[in-house]
Amino acid sequence: MTTRIEALARAKVNLALHVTGRREDGYHLLDSLVVFAGVGDRLTGTTADTLTLEVTGPEAAGLSGDNLVLRAARLMEGTAALHLEKVLPVASGIGGGSADAAAALRVMAGLTGAPLPMASDVLKLGADVPVCLNGASARMGGVGERLDPVLLPKGWLVLANPRVQVPTGPVFKGLQAFGAALPDIPAFATVMDLVQWLRNTRNDLEAPAITLQPIIADVRDTLAATTGCLMARMSGSGATCWGLFASEREARAAAAALPPEWWSAAAPMEG
Structure with missing residues (x-):
């Protein structure tokens, strides 16, 4: 009997990202408010005698070779025929690869009956894999x-990427100093409460990323200028930026107004 399991690898969005230090092993210490958007890649797995991966979709060309999906699947020590529909741009600061890896772990767990690994066990795949596996x-x-x-309160996100890749290593290397941790996170009654809190936070990687790819500032500022945008900022190490909106109508109108050569999506902010 053939079993088929499907998982959505949603875009991970850093609403705030403070880099507070660096360990002796070189890994940076982070303090980040992470949410997910209702748009992402889709991974399907079916029982098979060997482990294989087929990648299709509008962003498939960005993936090649031994990617995070296969590396994550091997951690589960099973076999499956995997198919990834790639929607999110590669190396774009919204955790596409990490979300795909987390989806692979969930799919393989469903097919093999094995338990999901602990967060500490999947860090070797990437710093964002634990939060993507958590999915909230x-x-x-x-x-x-x-x-x-x-x-978090209900809201809508518009994601925009100018189709430039920003290597994570040089972005972290461009940090001038480490900052303080996030302020205490209160209960947010409305999306405006969230915005007011976010204005006292930052993305410490935004400035060094803009130094490497100045177009990121244009994307952020273009989003901020759209009707209904409450706030705009870069996610992760870039180059994707987000705009926060109170309503679906405003978010979809803003996404439609962005330059057509950019990758963009309007989606609900999901926990």
């Missing part, structure tokens, strides 16, 4: 292994 809005700390749940 969280305050992410340490090198990505510490996750504290956060309840």
Whole structure:
């Protein structure tokens, strides 16, 4: 009997990202408010005698070779025929590869009956894999292994990427100094409460990323200028930026107004 399991690898969005230090092993210490957007890649797995991966979709050309999906699947010590529909741009600061890896772990667990690994066991795949495997809005700390749940109000995100890749290593290398941790996260009654809190936070990687790819500032500022945008900022190490909106109508109108050569998507902010 053939079993088929499907998982959505949603875009991971850093609403705030403070880099607070660096360990002796070179890993940076993070303090980040992470949410997920209702858009992402889709991974399907069916029982098979060998482990294989087929990649299709509008962003498939960006993936090649031994990617994170296969590396994650091998951790589960099973076999499956995997098919990834790639929608999110590669190396774009919204955790596409990490979300795909987390989806692979969930699919393989469903096919093999094996338990999901602990967060500490999947850090070798990437700092964002634990939060993507958790799949809920969280305050992410340490090198990505510490996750504290956060309840957020309903809102809409517009994601925009100018189709430039920003290597993570040079972005971190461009940091001039380490900053303080996030302020305490209160209960947010409305999306405007969230915005007011976010204005006292930052993305410490935004400035060094803009130094490497100045177009990121144009993307952020273009989003900020769209009707209904409450706030705009870069996610992760770039180059994708997000705009936060109160309504679906405003978010979809803003996404439609962006330059057609950019990758963009309007999606609900999901926990």
